[in-house]
Amino acid sequence: MKKTCSPSLQALTAAAMALPGFSAPALADAPPDRAELGYRYSQYQEDRMPQSQVATGSQERYDIEVHQFRWLTPLGEAYSLAATLDYETMSGASPMGVSQTGTTPALVMSGASIADKRLDLNLKASRYFAEGNASVTGGVSQEDDYDAVNLGLEGELHFNQKQTTVLGGVGFSSDSLSPTQAPGVTRPTEEDKTTLTGFAGVAQVLDRVSVIQTTVTLMLHEGYLSDPYRSYDVRPDSRTALAWNTRYRRWLDAAEAALHLDYRLYGDDWGIISHTLGVEWHQNIDAHLRLVPSLRYYSQGQADFYRGADVPGLAGEQSSDYRLSPYGALTFGLAAVATGHNWRLRLSGERYVSDADLALGGVGQENPGLINFTLVSLGMEYLY
Amino acid sequence: MRTRLQSVKNTRRWRSSGLVILATLLLSACGDWALIEQVPPWERGQLARPEMAWDPDPMQAALRQHIYFSKEATAGAASAGGGGCGCN
Numbered sequence: 001m002k003k004t005c006s007p008s009l010q011a012l013t014a015a016a017m018a019l020p021g022f023s024a025p026a027l028a029d030a031p032p033d034r035a036e037l038g039y040r041y042s043q044y045q046e047d048r049m050p051q052s053q054v055a056t057g058s059q060e061r062y063d064i065e066v067h068q069f070r071w072l073t074p075l076g077e078a079y080s081l082a083a084t085l086d087y088e089t090m091s092g093a094s095p096m097g098v099s100q101t102g103t104t105p106a107l108v109m110s111g112a113s114i115a116d117k118r119l120d121l122n123l124k125a126s127r128y129f130a131e132g133n134a135s136v137t138g139g140v141s142q143e144d145d146y147d148a149v150n151l152g153l154e155g156e157l158h159f160n161q162k163q164t165t166v167l168g169g170v171g172f173s174s175d176s177l178s179p180t181q182a183p184g185v186t187r188p189t190e191e192d193k194t195t196l197t198g199f200a201g202v203a204q205v206l207d208r209v210s211v212i213q214t215t216v217t218l219m220l221h222e223g224y225l226s227d228p229y230r231s232y233d234v235r236p237d238s239r240t241a242l243a244w245n246t247r248y249r250r251w252l253d254a255a256e257a258a259l260h261l262d263y264r265l266y267g268d269d270w271g272i273i274s275h276t277l278g279v280e281w282h283q284n285i286d287a288h289l290r291l292v293p294s295l296r297y298y299s300q301g302q303a304d305f306y307r308g309a310d311v312p313g314l315a316g317e318q319s320s321d322y323r324l325s326p327y328g329a330l331t332f333g334l335a336a337v338a339t340g341h342n343w344r345l346r347l348s349g350e351r352y353v354s355d356a357d358l359a360l361g362g363v364g365q366e367n368p369g370l371i372n373f374t375l376v377s378l379g380m381e382y383l384y
Numbered sequence: 385m386r387t388r389l390q391s392v393k394n395t396r397r398w399r400s401s402g403l404v405i406l407a408t409l410l411l412s413a414c415g416d417w418a419l420i421e422q423v424p425p426w427e428r429g430q431l432a433r434p435e436m437a438w439d440p441d442p443m444q445a446a447l448r449q450h451i452y453f454s455k456e457a458t459a460g461a462a463s464a465g466g467g468g469c470g471c472n
Contacts, residue, residue: 243460
């Protein structure tokens with residue numbers, strides 16, 4: 001028997017579907033019904049390195065303060081504009097290499113005098129159609145030693161009574177590096193790199209309480225891909241990477257909570273394969289308060305040219321960067337979201353720990369540069 | 385020799401990963417998949433809840449994405465935008 005529904009119920013449902021921030025597949029495509037202005041302040045702090053893991057230089061790592069601004073507004077019946085502005089100030093020290101004395105590798109650190117700031121502006125203009133939407137994105141990022149410009153196109157098309165959504169997009173980024181010079185150290189003066197990104201995927205409403213989305217992203221990097229601040233870091237000048245993301249959302253009536261499961265499989269032609277699994281539990285405490293505990297697990301293998309310590313004079317590619325080493329990491333998070341008629345307040349904290357023992361598979365020697373960090377954020381949003 | 389062996393192993397792992405991705409996409413695109421129920425629009429109210437969005441907190445998602453991009457070897461999301469380094 002064919003189901004019917006009253007006009008008033010349909011109107012109520014349409015209103016629910018137009019909730020700000022909701023971009024789930026297969027539902028009515030329209031700009032958000034209210035504009036939104038948001039600000040978020042975050043403190044990111046990496047743990048100090050133990051003396052035993054530092055050969056020379058500072059034991060300090062990076063501290064970053066982040067100010068994020070976001071503005072989202074409908075423009076007429078069929079358009080919207082989103083703008084984000086991030087301002088970061090960074091200070092601390094970073095690894096310049098790894099030396100091997102005896103059997104234990106130790107970090108060669110810079111002095112604790114590095115200071116930089118980053119300004120990042122991104123715009124997204126969207127057009128909504130009866131059966132989909134299309135967006136143009138563009139952004140610039142500026143640091144003392146790094147400039148980047150990006151452009152992108154993305155869109156969604158709905159099928160099967162808007163229960164199935166096909167999504168995709170392409171992006172291009174052009175980056176310029178002008179490393180800060182230091183006396184007695186030879187560094188490149190000007191380098192460039194470009195990145196082409198393409199993604200395609202499908203989102204599906206599975207039943208009245210669950211949706212799934214799966215996408216494949218292809219990334220092509222060309223140009224100077226080494227770290228100019230490391231003493232012995234020579235990487236290939238191209239990198240092709242593929243990431244497969246799957247995201248699942250389920251509403252649990254009995255618990256008044258939403259379960260989020262995210263998984264990403266990544267592989268590239270540098271020989272790195274990684275697995276990322278994220279779990280979040282969005283628990284409604286009452287109509288105005290939600291608590292969100294989260295857990296993320298990450299494991300990566302090493303790059304083909306990774307070395308546990310620098311080899312001066314070696315011909316060809318090498319890097320002792322901890323980011324190219326094999327390791328695993330866990331992130332524990334807790335967020336609270338308070339909601340009023342036209343505002344939201346968010347408070348969150350996260351703790352990230354990385355360790356060779358957390359990697360899938362065995363790791364012979366842990367890189368001494370692995371980081372642990374704490375991230376604390378306070379955000380507020382005003383809807384009008 | 386070790387690098388060559390590693391490369392062969394990686395190629396094999398790549399191929400098997402690619403097959404899994406292809407199979408999943410085909411299954412996902414199939415409207416008659418047994419796990420999928422037809423849900424009329426007026427029964428999708430729970431799906432419209434803000435906490436059911438792919439990214440309920442866009443600023444937090446952007447910040448996390450940037451941190452992990454800077455501090456880990458691998459990245460990649462269903463998005464065409466973004467850039468910059470902040471890599472130290």
